[in-house]
Amino acid sequence: MxxxxxxxxxxxxxxxxxxxxxxxxxxxxxxRVSKSSLSFARIIHVYVSMALLLLMLFFAVTGITLNHPNWFSQADQEPKREQVPIPAYLLPVDTQDAQWRLATGHWLKSEWAMDMATADIDEDEISLVSKGPGTYRSLTLDLLDGQAYVETLEYGVVAVVNDLHKGRNTGTAWAWILDLSAVLIILFSLTGAYLLLxxxxxxxxxxxxxxxxxxxxxxxxxxxxx
Structure with a gap:
């Protein structure tokens, strides 16, 4: 009122x-507000502000880098290309065999941090794509010549922090960090307003x-x- x-x-x-x-x-x-509620709000406000200090600075700085990409743009990155033989224990290739798929999945996970479950399987090749903060990797298993071709792109530190800000290609754990940060910012704002009453x-x-x-x-x- x-x-x-x-x-x-x-x-x-x-x-x-x-x-x-x-x-x-x-x-x-x-x-009119009670002294006890003000005291509680002040405690929440102070501790939440300290918990958020570095996160708020992070989101503030990356907000600038996102808003002005030309300021921090780097020259076009050249992809890093590798060619490695498919391990002998995975030959001959049998994409229909469950044991072969399991063994190949372990190799991909240990060597390239890629998931066999996301693979696109054709008659003569298997292709996978992996994306992370500021990174892109593609892998092709040539089933005819027994070679694995890997192409990796790293876009730099600014691209990494920008992706962390947006939660792009960052996984479930980082998504929880973003949600928790949002809740803490809401608490920080509401307790600050309450202390002014x-x-x-x-x-x-x-x-x-x-x-x-x-x-x-x-x-x-x-x-x-x-």
Whole structure:
């Protein structure tokens, strides 16, 4: 109800020619919260902020690298190509044999960190693709000449951290890290806002800044984003 009163006062003030700042400062806003809840919120806010410190810096820096890829672009990377013989114990090749598939899967996992379950199997070749943060690898097993052809691309450190920021090709464990980070950021934001409730002057100014910044972002989106 207090927030509605503030907004109503703002509307009246604007219609009378009074600035938005004056409207916020003159609007009645009295909120009561218990000391115990404030103490609990302060503890959560402090410890969550420390837990998030490096993560927030990471996401802030990688937000810049993502937004300005030309600043950090590298010359076109040349793929690293390798040719190795298929191990003798995997010959002759029999793609229909379960034991052969199992043994080949172990070899692919140990040598190239690739999963046989994702393989595309044809009559004369087996092909696999593996993607990781900032990396791409393709492997082809030529069943006719008994050779394995591997091509690896590494796009550099910036590409790695950008993929970590986006959660692209990072696996389930990193996805949980991103989800946990999001929950902690929500807690950090809500507890910070809660701590402002008994501080009337700061709360009014904070609401003003929130409205101005959010409104500015909305205007940029409406008028400048294609």
């Amino acid at each position: 207090q927030l509605i009163s503030v907004l109503g006062c703002i509307g009246k003030a604007d219609s009378g020619g009074i600035s938005l700042r004056v409207a916020f400062e003159s609007a009645p806003l009295k909120l 008994p501080q009337t002057k700061r709360l009014k100014k904070s609401l003003l800044y929130m409205v101005l910044v959010s409104g500015s972002c909305g205007l940029v989106y409406v008028y400048f984003v294609p």
